[in-house]
Amino acid sequence: MTKKTNQQYLDTKKKQKEEGQRPKLTSKKMIVNLILTIVFIAVANIFFKKCSVKIKDNKRIEIERKN
Secondary structure (H helix, E strand, C coil), rough: CEEEEEHHHHHHHHHHHHCCCCCEEEEEEEHHHHHHHHHHHHHHHHHHHHHHHHHHHHHHHHHHHHH
């Protein structure tokens, strides 16, 4: 490669590397992610508890119908 094409190649590689970098995780983003995770876990927990209660009630009702 000539000096000019070599420099163009290096510049292109540098530009691709800069564009491909992930954005930095700031403290504001970390706090938002943490809050969203906690909310998601809480909602999922409530949902699963309600579902398990309904399943137990349905099993109880089926057992009562059989007797």
